[in-house]
Amino acid sequence: MKFTQFLKQKGPIGAIFMGVFYAVAMLGIFLPGYTAIPGNIDKLPIAIINDDAGEYGAKIADQLEESLPFKEIETNVTNKQALKELEKNDLALVVHIPETFSADMQKGKVSSSIDFTMNEAGATTVSSTMNSVVKQINDQLSSQFSQQTAQGVLMDVHVPEEQAAALAKKIDTAYVGNVVAINEMPEGMNNNMLPMFLSMAGYVGAMIGAMQLVGAFKANRNKASRRRLFTYMQLTALLIAVVSSALAAGIAFLVNDPGSNALFNLMGQQIINYMVFFNFTAIFMFLLGDFGMIVNLPILFIQTLANGSVIPREMMHLPYEWASYISPMYYSVQAYFANLYGSISASPFIWSLLAVGAAALIINIVLVAFVHKPVAEEVVETASKAEKAPTSREVTV
Structure with missing residues (x-):
């Protein structure tokens, strides 16, 4: 096999595309976003x-x-x-x-x-x-x-x-x-960055989980109804949320020691985070299939800047500010700041987070109901198209 033949295969083409796409997306999103410091301090x-x-x-x-x-x-x-x-x-x-x-x-x-x-x-x-x-x-x-x-x-x-x-x-x-x-924070950058790291850990895990579970949903449509498979997806996501959140809270407790009361609040919010992030990222997997993961990456990069951990909303450039209003990660980070270090209630941010999650869940239900048809219907539809298509023996005038 020649090198050019190897490069034409699906694996190398995908690797080349992702390498170029990742570099362009990450730098194209992060570098313009961080020009807000110190440029937008006056805001x-x-x-x-x-x-x-x-x-x-x-x-x-x-x-x-x-x-x-x-x-x-x-x-x-x-x-x-x-x-x-x-x-x-x-x-x-x-x-x-x-x-x-x-x-x-x-x-x-x-x-x-x-x-x-x-x-x-x-x-x-x-x-x-x-x-x-x-x-x-x-x-x-x-x-x-x-x-x-x-x-x-x-x-x-x-x-x-x-x-x-x-x-x-x-x-x-x-x-x-x-x-x-x-609302003084304990010394150490680990304390200041904890809200962002907790949110990022949950988001990336949920994004990969959405890719895997939507794939399992599609692969098993000939074995169970769409409603049942969708329910199984949500239950599996909830199981992952509980286990991963317990581990995340345990690590945060060992390293940062936020206190026993904060520990349980942290774990509860992390479970909510995972379920909201899961349904938010699953939208693109249901809608676009494997290409949905490619779309999810720049959305993740945007939220990394728009979550308010480093740059407040007032200083963000307009696209990032707009993104912060629909970004589940923004409300997650702000809720963690309020829960761990603040003197105000985290409830408004939690309710906003739940609202984003509820909207994402409804969109996924609609996609499952109207976009992803049962396998039997797809077979009939494919056969019908095949019957209508002209054969090679047909002569056109």
């Missing part, structure tokens, strides 16, 4: 609340609005309302200037400082970006207030203005920014 919403009764607060608030690289800055909310939005990750940062800030700074007190509050139970890009932004703000304000505060203190004790200005440069910074992190 993150923040809040600046000025409760200061003096002049410093207003000046700082105006200065921050002009200098910060964010297009959406809320100012007409209370600190309490802003913190509630922050817990839901509807805000990326809350800057609060307290009521006594100006008075305290004029007296040289550092007990009343500006609060910068962030939520760590969310996309990694947000927390790292906000930490960098807050550091820059604090450095700027420290240098701005150090001389002003020191000079004011010295003048209050009747030191001449010129002498006070000279001595002020030698006095340590009076301003100290108060950085507050809510």
